[in-house]
Amino acid sequence: FQKLLRHLGLRQPDNGTAYSPAEAEEIAQRIGYPVVIRPSYVLGGRAMEIVHDNAGLSRYIRRAVIVSGTSPVLIDRYLQNAIEVDVDAVADGDEVYVAGIMExxxxxxxxxxxxxxxxxxxxxxxxxxxxxxxQTIALARALNVIGLMNVQFAVRNGDVYVLEVNPRASRTVPFVAKATGVPIAKIAARVMIGEKLRRLLPHNERAAARNRGHVAVKEAVFPFARFPGVDLILGPEMKSTGEVMGIDVDFGRAFAKSQLGSGTELPLKGCVFVSVRDQDKDAVVEACRQLVSWGFDLVATRGTAKKLEEEGVPVAVVNKVQEGRPDIVDKMRSGDVQLVFNTTEGAQAIADSFSLRRTALTHNIPYYTTVAGARASVQAIGALRQGCLEVAPLQSYLSSPVSLSGQDRL
Incomplete structure (x- = not known):
């Protein structure tokens, strides 16, 4: 696969395959921490982990997997602060139709x-x-794909990196079909038995599907409430058990609908708790400033509060759990917090903030464990402040969905 990407002139994060613990350490040192490490054949990100140093690598190899000549581990450079992109496409050997690009x-x-x-x-x-x-079209042609293909990219500082390519249907196919009105699974099935895209999906229908004038947001649904003791923090190992879709004329409203569909009711007033890791402090400032302008109060741990105060954002300091009572968990249990932004990394920091995230779950307080999620929630709150969300049938967004029912059968 590396040879193919080099031949096509496409970027890929630095990576390597290790067949022994010593080789894993050598590869990690060569490409630089942090790294994403996983067994060579996994589904759902099982046993996949982001490792930040040699100690973390040794712990992973000791506890998570047995590295051997028949069970190697894959090690990739972790692209920090990158945007991941999913792409679903259909190819027939002549043409490639990019059905959906999802950020x-x-x-x-x-x-x-x-x-x-x-x-x-x-x-x-x-x-x-x-x-x-x-790049998606180039990969489909180089791999001689006939049918569906899913590609995952990462974008950082304008550069596009290929993370993985799967010549099969992805879990995003139903979402793409509903959002665009194009039955891509049906089209792919007919392509696989010999039909051509130019007949199944004429270019005028492709153009219409690209210009629907709405935004669709897919949100994951998690089973955390059913499993006491499970941490809410997200990572490379999959934890969700379902998904919902929100659709509207802009991103803020669509995201707000997706949150409601997944069981999260965003507040329009109250107190927001903010505690983020050092690398996220700059990124969270404007979201916090916006919330204050809407009348929200902010409380934050000392490091985050210091940054917000330096930027002129009013905030009150609250103790972390291990810093003495009353602490942030006490405030949450008392009903004094309506929204939580909490990002963290490192085994000790994650363990120290576990009770905070668990309390948010048990008290039905909306929580976001990434800055991107926090900023999206602020856009959604802004949309909700402009008025009630409208309920409309999916068909109203797809005035002329693509249909294959009238075409000749093989």
Whole structure:
């Protein structure tokens, strides 16, 4: 696969395959921490982990997998602060139809099944979207795909990286079909038995599907409430058990609907707790400033509060759980917190903040464990403040969905 990408001139995160613990350490040192490490054959991101240092790598190899000549592990450079993108396409050997380009709301490193995503992309530049489409077409042709294909990309600083390619249907296919009105699974099935895209999906119908004038957001549904003791924090191992879709004329309203569909009711007033890791502090400032302008109160742990105060955002300091009572968990249990933004990394920091996330779950307080999710929630709150969301049938967004029913059968 590396040879193919080099031949096509496509980027891929630095990576390697290790057949022994010593080889795994050598590869990690060569490509640089943090790294994403996983067994060579997994589904749902099982046993996949982001490792930040040699100690974490040794612990992973000791506890998670047995590395051997027949069971190697794959190690990839973790692209921090990258945007992940899912693409579904259909190829017939002559043409490639890119059915949907979905921008993940959570950053790269969160399993694609756990991340919310937007179709069309809500923040990527048109040139980046065009480049992603070009690379998808090149991969489909190089791999001689007949039928469906899913590609996962990461975008960082305008550069596009190929994460993985799967010549099969993805879990996103039903979402893409509903959002665009194109029955891509049916089209792919007929392509696989010899029909051609030019007949099944004429170019005028492709253009109509691309210009529907609405935004669809897929959100994951999690079973955390049914499993006491499970941590809410997201990572490369999949935890969701379902998904919902919100659709509306803009991203904020569509995201708000997706949150309601997944059981999250965003507040329009009250107190927001903010505690983020150092690398996220700059990114969360504007979202917090916006919330304050709408009348929300902010409380934060000392490090986050210091950054917000430096940026002129009013905030009150609250103790972490291990810093003495009353602490943030006490405030949450007392009903004094209506929304939580909490990002963290490192085994100790994650363990220290576990009770915070668990309390949010048990008290039905909306929580976001990524900055991207937090910022999206602020856009959704802004949409909700403008008025009630409208309920409309899916067909009203798809005035002329593609239908194959009138075409000749083989």
């Amino acid at each position: 993940h709301i959570e950053e790269a490193g969160i399993h694609s099944g756990d991340s919310a995503c937007s179709l069309p992309p809500y923040s990527l530049a048109p040139a980046t979207i065009a480049e992603i489409e070009r």
